[in-house]
Amino acid sequence: MRNKRTLAIVLGAGIAPLLTVGLSAGTAQAHGYITSPPSRQAQCAAGTVSCGSIKWEPQSVEGPKGLRSCSGGNAAFADLDNDAKGWKVTPVSRTTAFNWRLTARHATSTWQYYVGATKVAEFNDGGRQPGATVTHQVNFGSITGKQKVLAVWNIADTANAFYACIDVDIR
Ligand SMILES: [Cu+2]
Numbered sequence: 001m002r003n004k005r006t007l008a009i010v011l012g013a014g015i016a017p018l019l020t021v022g023l024s025a026g027t028a029q030a031h032g033y034i035t036s037p038p039s040r041q042a043q044c045a046a047g048t049v050s051c052g053s054i055k056w057e058p059q060s061v062e063g064p065k066g067l068r069s070c071s072g073g074n075a076a077f078a079d080l081d082n083d084a085k086g087w088k089v090t091p092v093s094r095t096t097a098f099n100w101r102l103t104a105r106h107a108t109s110t111w112q113y114y115v116g117a118t119k120v121a122e123f124n125d126g127g128r129q130p131g132a133t134v135t136h137q138v139n140f141g142s143i144t145g146k147q148k149v150l151a152v153w154n155i156a157d158t159a160n161a162f163y164a165c166i167d168v169d170i171r
Contacts, residue, residue: 030059030103030104031059031060031062031102031103031104031106031153031162032059032100032101032102032103032104032106032134032153032162033058033059033061033100033101033162033164034098034099034100034101034151034164034166035099035100035101036097036098036099037090037092037096037098037166037168038088038090038166039058039151039164039165039166040070040079040080040087040164040165040166040167041054041058041059041061041077041080041164042058042164043087043088044058044079044080045058048088049079049085049086049087049088051079051080051085052076052077052078052079053076053077054076054077054079054080059101059102059103059104059162060077061074061077061080061162061163061164062074062160062161062162062163063160063161063163064159064160064161065152065154065159065160065161066161067161067163068114068117068150069081069150069163070148070150070163070164070165071163072161072162072163080165083148087167088167089146089167089168089169090166090167090168090169091168091169091171092168092169092170092171093170093171094139094140094141094144094170094171095137095138095139095140096137096138096140096168096170097135097136097137097138098113098135098136098138098149098151098166099133099134099135100130100133100134100135100136100151100153101132101133102130102131102132102133102134105129105130105131105132106129106130106153106155106156106157106158107125107127107128107129107155107156107157108125108127108128108129108130108153108154108155108156109124109125109126109127109154109155109156110122110123110124110125110152110154111123111125111134111136111151111152111153111154112151112152112154113136113138113149113150113151113152114149114150114151114152115140115143115147115148115149115150116147116148118143120138120139120140120141120143120149121136121138121139123136125156127156127157140170143170144170144171145169145170146167146168146169147167147168147169147170148165148166148167148168149165149166149167149168150163150164150165151163151164151165151166
């Protein structure tokens with residue numbers, strides 16, 4: 001009994017600040033990222049690669065539409081632009097499922113996938129609100145070998161997009 005009460009007090013003290021943080025993050029910084037194959041920010045969050053603050057908010061790589069960088073232009077997330085950080089490369093097939101986890105389900109214009117300057121896939125949601133998880137089947141066509149895929153989530157009702165880079169070996 002005494003142990004239970006102590007636990008309740010500890011939890012009570014711990015939950016209030018967590019809720020406060022959770023709510024402010026929910027309104028200002030909750031968005032989405034690619035979980036599999038593991039994107040660079042997912043590898044940061046999992047501790048696969050050691051990173052700066054991106055490890056706490058892998059869903060927050062937001063920047064103006066039209067960028068082609070892994071960090072979305074965020075200096076605080078510059079780790080993501082560094083190709084020499086030892087990112088784990090995932091072997092994938094010519095057609096591969098990319099999975100997003102959305103912590104805020106923003107109305108969506110398009111989802112785009114680039115390898116270098118080549119847009120290999122685009123999915124048009126026409127302004128619809130996506131589910132909490134989204135999966136796209138991406139066909140790489142004649143592109144093979146080790147590649148850095150840039151995935152872009154273009155938001156319908158803001159000027160911004162979310163960015164994620166995924167290191168793959170297409171076989
Ligand atoms: Cu958001």
